[in-house]
Amino acid sequence: MDASQTDLTPGEIIGHVDCHSAYVSMHRVFEPKLIGKPVCVLSSNDGAVVSRSDEAKRLGVKISQPAFELRDLVDRHGLILRSSNFPLYDCCSNRVMKAISECVPEMAVHSVDEAWVRLSGMRGNLEEIGRQIQASVLKKTGIPTGVGISRNKTTAKLCNWASKKWKVKTGSVVALIERERFEKLLDYAPASEVWGIGARLTEHLSALNITTAGQLSRADPTFIRKHLGVTVERTVHELNWRQCFGFGEAPGPRKTLASTRSFGRRIRDLHSLEVAICFHSAKLCLKLRKQGSLASAVRVFINTSVFATIDARQNKSAGAVFIRPTSDTREFTEAAILLLRGIYRDGFDWAKAGIIVTETVSETGYIRDIFAPPERPKSAQLMKTIDTINRLGGPGTVRFGREPANRQLGVKHEFPSPKATTSWGEIINVK
DNA sequence: TCTGGGGTCCTAGGACCC
DNA sequence: TCTGGGGTCCTAGGACCC
Numbered sequence: 001m002d003a004s005q006t007d008l009t010p011g012e013i014i015g016h017v018d019c020h021s022a023y024v025s026m027h028r029v030f031e032p033k034l035i036g037k038p039v040c041v042l043s044s045n046d047g048a049v050v051s052r053s054d055e056a057k058r059l060g061v062k063i064s065q066p067a068f069e070l071r072d073l074v075d076r077h078g079l080i081l082r083s084s085n086f087p088l089y090d091c092c093s094n095r096v097m098k099a100i101s102e103c104v105p106e107m108a109v110h111s112v113d114e115a116w117v118r119l120s121g122m123r124g125n126l127e128e129i130g131r132q133i134q135a136s137v138l139k140k141t142g143i144p145t146g147v148g149i150s151r152n153k154t155t156a157k158l159c160n161w162a163s164k165k166w167k168v169k170t171g172s173v174v175a176l177i178e179r180e181r182f183e184k185l186l187d188y189a190p191a192s193e194v195w196g197i198g199a200r201l202t203e204h205l206s207a208l209n210i211t212t213a214g215q216l217s218r219a220d221p222t223f224i225r226k227h228l229g230v231t232v233e234r235t236v237h238e239l240n241w242r243q244c245f246g247f248g249e250a251p252g253p254r255k256t257l258a259s260t261r262s263f264g265r266r267i268r269d270l271h272s273l274e275v276a277i278c279f280h281s282a283k284l285c286l287k288l289r290k291q292g293s294l295a296s297a298v299r300v301f302i303n304t305s306v307f308a309t310i311d312a313r314q315n316k317s318a319g320a321v322f323i324r325p326t327s328d329t330r331e332f333t334e335a336a337i338l339l340l341r342g343i344y345r346d347g348f349d350w351a352k353a354g355i356i357v358t359e360t361v362s363e364t365g366y367i368r369d370i371f372a373p374p375e376r377p378k379s380a381q382l383m384k385t386i387d388t389i390n391r392l393g394g395p396g397t398v399r400f401g402r403e404p405a406n407r408q409l410g411v412k413h414e415f416p417s418p419k420a421t422t423s424w425g426e427i428i429n430v431k
Numbered sequence: 432t433c434t435g436g437g438g439t440c441c442t443a444g445g446a447c448c449c
Numbered sequence: 450t451c452t453g454g455g456g457t458c459c460t461a462g463g464a465c466c467c
Contacts, residue, residue: 022467043435050435050467066434084435111438111467198465229441231465258437265432307434319460354436412433439466446459 012243013126013177015117015149016156017100017133020164020172022113022143023051026092027082029142030420039080042067045262046083046412081415091421092143099140103133108248116153118247130173149175153245154238155182157195158213179241186239187214196235204228213239253291253360259283260354264410266305267350270341273302276409277340278402280355281333286390288357289383294325294366295332297359300339305351314350316343324372325361328379329386329400 019025023041028034038055042048049065059073073079093112101107106118122129130147137145146167148160159174162185166174176182192202194213204227210216217239225233234244259280267273277300288295301317318339326332336355389398396407418426 018467045435046433048434064434068433086436113467196465200464229464231441254438256438260436262435305434356437437467440464442463443461444459445461446457448456448458449454 011120012151013119013122013149014152014156014247015104015119015130015133015147016110016153016160017115017117017137017145017147018160019096019113020144020146021051021053023084023089024053024056024082025143026089027085027417029092030088030418034080037080038073038077039082040070041082041084042415044084044411045264046081046414047262050084082417083413083415085417085419087422088417088420092141095141096137096143096145099137100133103129103136106247110248116156116247119149126175126177127173130175131171134171134173144172146172147174149173150177150182151241152238152243153247154195154235155241158185158189158193161189161193182241183214185213186217187212189213191216194235194239196231201228201232253293253362255360257284257287257293257295257357257360258354259287260301260352260356261409261411262352263350264412267353268348270344273340273344273350273353274337275402275404276353277336277355278333278400279404279407279409280353281336282329282399282403284355284357285327285329285332285383286387288327288360289387292363293360294327294363295322295357295359296325296361296366297321297357298332298335298339299356299358300336300343301354301356302340302343302350303352304348308349308351312348314345314348316345318343319358321359323369324375325366327363328376328383331376333400333402 024034024039027039027041036055037053038059038061039053040049040056040061041051043050046067048067049061049063049070052061052063056079059077059079061070061073061079067081070079070081074081089112096113097107097109097115100115100117104117104119105122108116110116117133119126119129126149130149134145134147137143146160146163148156148158148163150156150159155176159176163170163172163174176185189212191197191205191211191213194216197205197216205211205216210219216236219236221233221236224236237244261276261280263276284295297319299317299319301315303315304313320335320339322335386398390396396403420426
């Protein structure tokens with residue numbers, strides 16, 4: 001019965017801030033000539049669109065559209081493409097988050113381009129506070145944002161949706177903290193725009209004659225829980241002005257970690273897959289050490305393309321448990337290679353490979369298995385030394401023999417942008 | 432020819448135990 | 450002809466997010 005909702009804390013005010021066309025805006029900061037032009041950022045391997053400017057949207061470009069369909073727009077309408085540049089986004093994201101946090105008493109990062117802010121108890125007009133956040137982030141980082149302010153996360157996000165829908169009229173800030181005004185928005189907004197309602201749930205809801213956020217808010221929570229699960233029930237409660245999703249202070253270390261990649265071309269031999277697995281292994285062990293975790297369980301997978309014909313399609317995976325959890329690249333790689341050899345089959349066009357650490361434990365304070373083999377001597381010192389060299393000299397400065405020399409793993413990257421934040425040679429020049 | 436990567440939470444179902 | 454029931458743990462898969 002209980003969906004762990006609580007009645008609204010009196011005076012609770014939650015805001016949601018996100019960057020407009022995040023990746024495109026971040027490229028524009030360092031390449032101002034892109035401002036006002038139709039621009040798309042592509043996924044790794046230049047596969048599909050992950051971010052597009054308003055101008056590109058007006059040309060009809062869709063999120064997730066495959067890049068090869070864009071050629072005509074590039075030739076005839078001047079559409080500009082950029083390959084993704086994750087170090088750049090990390091750097092910009094940190095600056096945006098810092099700028100937001102300087103405006104509010106409490107902030108929680110939600111994703112690379114979104115943050116929650118708690119405005120409860122702040123004095124003054126809420127819409128005005130939203131505009132101040134927006135102006136401050138723009139001034140300090142050059143990134144435009146939208147702000148939605150309401151009573152809980154779900155309603156704040158819906159307000160932010162409205163701020164984009166009526167960008168000009170609202171100046172991309174919408175604050176609705178009275179229920180009556182919010183209900184008008186509920187009846188206008190499609191159910192698919194509610195946070196937590198994706199494509200599949202939209203279909204299910206539609207079959208139940210629920211197509212607007214307002215209809216969803218009036219659905220029977222017990223019925224919803226029975227048919228669509230407890231998460232959607234919580235969403236219904238939140239639309240009804242209750243609070244089910246906590247503000248979410250700083251999250252702990254990640255429980256699962258993954259490193260996966262599609263290859264730029266198909267792979268048909270075990271050796272090439274081993275090279276890729278060694279690359280992922282080194283990357284994951286670095287991630288583990290950075291967050292102070294050890295891997296206690298791991299899974300390796302190899303897949304053919306999802307677009308391959310049925311009989312040419314294979315998804316293979318195998319997992320293992322570490323009796324003594326580890327973040328030592330040598331041990332981890334050995335285990336991963338053994339798993340890979342167990343699942344590899346000749347005669348298929350492998351398109352993607354990866355490793356998922358399915359279970360982690362804290363470096364300090366986990367209980368040792370008395371039958372576990374002893375740790376390799378000086379493991380921690382060796383890993384620390386490697387990490388220090390690679391931090392100073394750049395990723396891949398020192399690596400194990402089986403790791404690939406080319407850290408791109410043959411991925412396509414045809415439309416690079418200046419490495420303005422990571423390379424002295426390409427730093428931006430202000431005249 | 433060419434269609435991302437990295438997370439989260441929840442649930443169903445099988446294995447196993449007593 | 451009869452053929453338990455309930456708990457826990459694990460895994461796979463579904464659904465979501467950005």
